[in-house]
Amino acid sequence: xxxxxxxxxxxxxxxxxxxxxxxxxxxxxxxxxxxxxxxxxxxxxxxxxxxxxxxxxxxxxxxxxxxxxxxxxxxxxxxxxxxxxxxxxxxxxxxxxxxxxxxxxxxxxxxxxxxxxxxxxxxxxxxxxxxxxxxxxxxxxxxxxxxxxxxxxxxxxxxxxxxxxxxxxxxxxxxxxxxxxxxxxxxxxxxxxxxxxxxxxxxxxxxxxxxxxxxxxxxxxxxxxxxxxxxxxxxxxxxxxxxxxxxxxxxxxxxxxxxxxxxxx
Amino acid sequence: xxxxxxxxxxxxxxxxxxxxxxxxxxxxxxxxxxxxxxxxxxxxxxxxxxxxxxxxxxxxxxxxxxxxxxxxxxxxxxxxxxxxxxxxxxxxxxxxxxxxxxxxxxxxxxxxxxxxxxxxxxxxxxxxxxxxxxxxxxxxxxxxxxxxxxxxxxxxxxxxxxxxxxxxxxxxxxxxxxxxxxxxxxxxxxxxxxxxxxxxxxxxxxxxxxxxxxxxxxxxxxxxxxxxxxxxxxxxxxxxxxxxxxxxxxxxxxxxx
Numbered sequence: 001x002x003x004x005x006x007x008x009x010x011x012x013x014x015x016x017x018x019x020x021x022x023x024x025x026x027x028x029x030x031x032x033x034x035x036x037x038x039x040x041x042x043x044x045x046x047x048x049x050x051x052x053x054x055x056x057x058x059x060x061x062x063x064x065x066x067x068x069x070x071x072x073x074x075x076x077x078x079x080x081x082x083x084x085x086x087x088x089x090x091x092x093x094x095x096x097x098x099x100x101x102x103x104x105x106x107x108x109x110x111x112x113x114x115x116x117x118x119x120x121x122x123x124x125x126x127x128x129x130x131x132x133x134x135x136x137x138x139x140x141x142x143x144x145x146x147x148x149x150x151x152x153x154x155x156x157x158x159x160x161x162x163x164x165x166x167x168x169x170x171x172x173x174x175x176x177x178x179x180x181x182x183x184x185x186x187x188x189x190x191x192x193x194x195x196x197x198x199x200x201x202x203x204x205x206x207x208x209x210x211x212x213x214x215x216x217x218x219x220x221x222x223x224x225x226x227x228x229x230x231x232x233x234x235x236x237x238x239x240x241x242x243x244x245x246x247x248x249x250x251x252x253x254x255x256x257x258x259x260x261x262x263x264x265x
Numbered sequence: 266x267x268x269x270x271x272x273x274x275x276x277x278x279x280x281x282x283x284x285x286x287x288x289x290x291x292x293x294x295x296x297x298x299x300x301x302x303x304x305x306x307x308x309x310x311x312x313x314x315x316x317x318x319x320x321x322x323x324x325x326x327x328x329x330x331x332x333x334x335x336x337x338x339x340x341x342x343x344x345x346x347x348x349x350x351x352x353x354x355x356x357x358x359x360x361x362x363x364x365x366x367x368x369x370x371x372x373x374x375x376x377x378x379x380x381x382x383x384x385x386x387x388x389x390x391x392x393x394x395x396x397x398x399x400x401x402x403x404x405x406x407x408x409x410x411x412x413x414x415x416x417x418x419x420x421x422x423x424x425x426x427x428x429x430x431x432x433x434x435x436x437x438x439x440x441x442x443x444x445x446x447x448x449x450x451x452x453x454x455x456x457x458x459x460x461x462x463x464x465x466x467x468x469x470x471x472x473x474x475x476x477x478x479x480x481x482x483x484x485x486x487x488x489x490x491x492x493x494x495x496x497x498x499x500x501x502x503x504x505x506x507x508x509x510x511x512x513x514x515x516x517x518x519x520x521x522x
Contacts, residue, residue: 046377127364130363131363134358134360135356135357135358135360136360136361136362138317138320138322138356139354139356139360139361140362141320141321141322141345141349142320142322142349142352142354143349143373143374143377144349144350144374144377145373145377145378
């Protein structure tokens with residue numbers, strides 16, 4: 001049986017497709033405008049150095065154990081896998097180089113970014129969302145404090161500064177993990193291994209990783225703050241904001257990683 | 266709603282809708298210096314929305330506000346700053362900052378806006394704690410360690426920390442037992458008198474009214490349907506006011522037995 005109004009049905013179908021697309025574009029526009037607003041306010045007074053320091057400790061220092069542990073195991077696994085692959089071409093000597101290169105350029109920043117995203121994006125979103133639900137944000141406003149200045153900018157600055165430091169530490173710990181496995185299991189000489197690593201790494205390898213780390217820090221803080229401030233009322237809203245913050249931060253880290261890798265390639 | 270004095274705050278024809286639901290349908294109200302006015306109304310009558318419009322936490326669809334006779338748009342940063350510099354707000358659930366100790370909550374504006382050194386700010390906060398009847402040992406506690414009544418007291422101390430001209434109280438006794446409610450009402454009354462503060466309270470608590478307000482405005486279906494001094498509230502012949510005072514449902518109401 002033919003539909004009575006085929007044009008109407010087509011339009012209805014298009015509307016069904018168009019509505020979510022429009023909503024997504026609106027959400028994207030809102031997020032971009034929020035990000036630009038935050039960027040602008042980063043350079044405008046008032047500045048809150050003490051609050052930046054508090055967030056830096058929260059984001060950086062308390063993430064160190066999990067970041068370090070992950071980097072250590074990643075370094076060990078890289079050495080083992082690298083050895084398995086390179087042994088097929090009798091190129092085992094490349095293990096230290098591949099461990100160092102992969103850690104500094106890719107795994108260090110990406111793994112650290114994802115771990116901090118899971119740990120901090122959710123925490124930032126949950127904290128700001130509960131502040132919104134319990135009218136603490138309204139209280140801030142009526143006390144003449146701009147929430148963007150007080151809640152968002154210090155977290156963004158702290159994350160942008162702290163992530164490269166975390167990544168540097170994670171690079172060192174990862175290389176130590178690779179060295180440990182290479183020396184005790186793959187029979188490398190420790191001095192030769194470290195010499196190979198040191199000689200092979202170029203400044204750009206480290207710099208590209210640190211630039212990525214800063215970008216990931218920015219994304220982690222922005223996504224957490226954005227989802228927290230845009231959260232709907234109620235406990236369910238807080239839960240949803242937390243989940244969305246982690247998902248958005250993780251996806252944007254992977255996307256930004258691709259873009260930045262293309263730039264540094 | 267007239268007086269020989271100029272109103273400190275006046276609202277003219279304020280409207281607010283949420284989609285098809287017209288919450289406020291033309292609110293006209295004046296608040297005079299050192300007056301204590303309570304806006305009375307049932308749950309969902311738009312009392313808190315009205316307060317949010319005044320404080321610029323939500324934009325009005327239509328209407329205007331004036332502060333000391335000068336028109337202002339509370340959602341505009343420049344105008345809102347003028348209002349916030351002159352007002353203190355006691356929120357329904359106190360809205361204390363969880364991450365800060367009690368003294369810092371109270372002295373927040375003094376530190377952030379008035380750039381008072383921390384030790385001076387703490388001294389001022391401790392003296393405010395005493396004013397609201399709390400032990401000074403509470404100063405270093407965090408809000409999570411306080412009871413509902415203590416939180417309200419701290420919220421009141423925070424609202425009064427900068428000696429505001431106007432104190433806004435959103436349901437100041439919500440969630441408190443009758444004794445604590447009475448204590449908070451007494452505190453608001455005595456502190457407002459002491460500091461010569463104008464008070465605008467939002468409440469549905471009839472028992473609180475004699476202490477909270479010298480004048481009452483009754484909000485019903487988005488409009489102010491009755492306004493007079495507190496003494497005349499119980500003598501009012503307005504059926505809605507009488508119904509609210511007596512706590513009875515309309516006979517036509519589907520929920521009535």
